[in-house]
Amino acid sequence: MPRPWSSLTRTWNFKYVLVPQIGCFSSISHLKTLISVNSVRDSVSKFVVRSRTTDPFLNLAIEDHLLKTSDPNTHILFTYVNRPCVVIGRNQNPWLETNLAALKYGVPVATVEDECSRQEVLLVRRRSGGGTVFHDEGNLNYSFIVPNDKAFNRDKHAEMVVQAIQGISPAAAFDGQQLLAPHLTKGIRVNQRHDIVMPARTESGLALDEQQTVKVSGSAYKLTRGRALHHGTLLFSSPNLKSIGRYLQSPTRQFIDAKGVESVRSPIGNLRFSNELSIRTALKDEIEKSIAAVFEERYPHGKANISMVGESDIEGHAAIQAGITELRSQEWKFLQTPAFTFTNQQLPGESFKPGTQPTSLPTSTKVVLKAKHGMIIESHISLSENQEVADAEAQQARAVIQNKKLHEIKNWQQVFAGMDRWTHPSTGSLVAWLSDMFPPIPD
Incomplete structure (x- = not known):
């Protein structure tokens, strides 16, 4: 019987799909147990939550709710993938950080051959600081929500992600194709800016120069009383890598003198790219599973309680719905801009x-x-x-x-x-x- 979620949050009213152990995400169809939780008196202190939605406003609202309402002694790993969007930091300027016209023009729809079919790139302002990032289906987002104590360290969680990437078995494959060859992860590390970088490579995976690096993961953090959030992005296989710059190069930048936080631009790269959506999905699942395994290992507080959450699970949840409404509003996106x-x-x-x-x-x-x-x-x-x-x-x-x-x-x-x-x-x-x-x- 899966352990209830009573220790996760004081006001948690989600219905959850529970999975009894790490690595069983693919077999949840016959393991569903729907529960509703309202207390925190259980002994569970470690949770892995995996989102089934690609709505960035919903995912960020869930993340914020976890940060604000979870028990201060719990450790939470929340992973999700968003549809194409540009996410600016809490104290950033959308006219300075993004090309708003390019966002509206959008990206080609990944499943359609016709280049005329496009999907708008959403503008999102998150609640944490840091710089601007591009999200799409080839970008895995990870959030660590932990006690805000002396042990909190941004590098610790970035290094956990590096360990997870390097820990993917060479035997991991989909439809006969190896998901992540060992040479692709050679040299991956956390740099002084807390980014995860790796040697620049050609599309075929050959190293160009061991000293020349590209960023595959950037992160930001937010501290509250008793809680710490460290969340980041991981470019595992973005089909839009070559056009990301188009959405982040503002024509207004050269005429704006701004307060607030300005992004630091760095060369970026994919861990591995495949034109096949099925391969990209399998690689994402493998990385997600590996990060969860490292999380389980590095926070040895008993067995993690694992769940999946989607759009239907937050119906009637007033606090999260209010969070989504705020994040979607033009007031939040634009009127929060520093002078x-x-x-x-x-x-x-x-x-x-x-x-x-x-x-x-x-x-x-x-x-x-x-x-x-x-x-x-x-x-x-x-x-x-x-x-x-x-x-x-x-x-x-x-x-x-x-x-x-x-x-x-x-x-x-x-x-x-x-x-x-x-x-x-x-x-x-x-x-x-x-x-x-x-x-x-x-x-």
């Missing part, structure tokens, strides 16, 4: 030097947008060389956009429509440029 200035000029007393504006704009162009929590609090937009005319242009524009939420500006042409002071022949070019810098955000 920043968008400008095409070096401002007096400021060290920030912006990039070069389009040649279609006159050299007299001046654009300054100061935003706080995603709202325009100060501005100057003008084109004219004549200072008096420029001031009049700026005053009219300011009257329209002052206190506007940037993500709610859907059409810059409408912003300037009807302004009698805006007769400059380059107004159309200015509108086009601002539309590229701040593209319309879907509701």
Whole structure:
């Protein structure tokens, strides 16, 4: 009889599919035991939770609920895979960290040959700090939720993932194909930035240079009273690896002087790539199983209680549903943005030097947008060389956009429509440029 989940959380109302031991995920169909739990008086202190959903908002809401409500003495491993999305850190700027237009254009649907079939890349803001990452079906997310004590160490969990990768048996195969050859994991390690890196390799797996590394896993952490969360991504076999940069290269970056956390860019790579979805899925399952085995070994607090959770399991769970609603909201995604200035000029007393504006704009162009929590609090937009005319242009524009939420500006042409002071022949070019810098955000 599987052990109940009573020690996992004080307010846990999920229905769980329980599996009695590590490595039995593939045989759960005849082992289902649905239970509901409301207390923490059981002796279980170690849990492995595997998500069946690829909804990033749901997975992050579950993760946050585990962090906030689980018993402070428990150790939890939560693993999940998300549909294509870009996840920014708690204190990051979406206009600085992402190409919002590229996100909307999306990625080719993996199961369809026609390149015209595309899936939007979602924008997600997580609750932990750190930099921006791309998720897709070739990216395994792992979360360790443990007591916040002197033993907490980010490298410890990254090293557990490295141990798990290196521990995958050479005999592990699917449909006669080896999943992860030993030479592909040679040299994999945790670097000084707490990232997991490995030697750069060709697509066939040959090492280019042992000194040249690529990042396969980045991570972030969050500390609360009594609890510590360390979560990261693992690029095991992303079909979108070559296009990830497109979604993370913001055209606005060279004109934004921002507060908050800015991502550190690093070359990235897959552990192993396969064009076959079935092979990628089998590799993900093997890595997931291996991480769970290392977790079981490194936290020797009895046998882990193992479960799977999906969308149907959170029906009626008010706290998690509220978490999903918040994460999906435009207010959370955009109005949590730290203060920043968008400008095409070096401002007096400021060290920030912006990039070069389009040649279609006159050299007299001046654009300054100061935003706080995603709202325009100060501005100057003008084109004219004549200072008096420029001031009049700026005053009219300011009257329209002052206190506007940037993500709610859907059409810059409408912003300037009807302004009698805006007769400059380059107004159309200015509108086009601002539309590229701040593209319309879907509701």
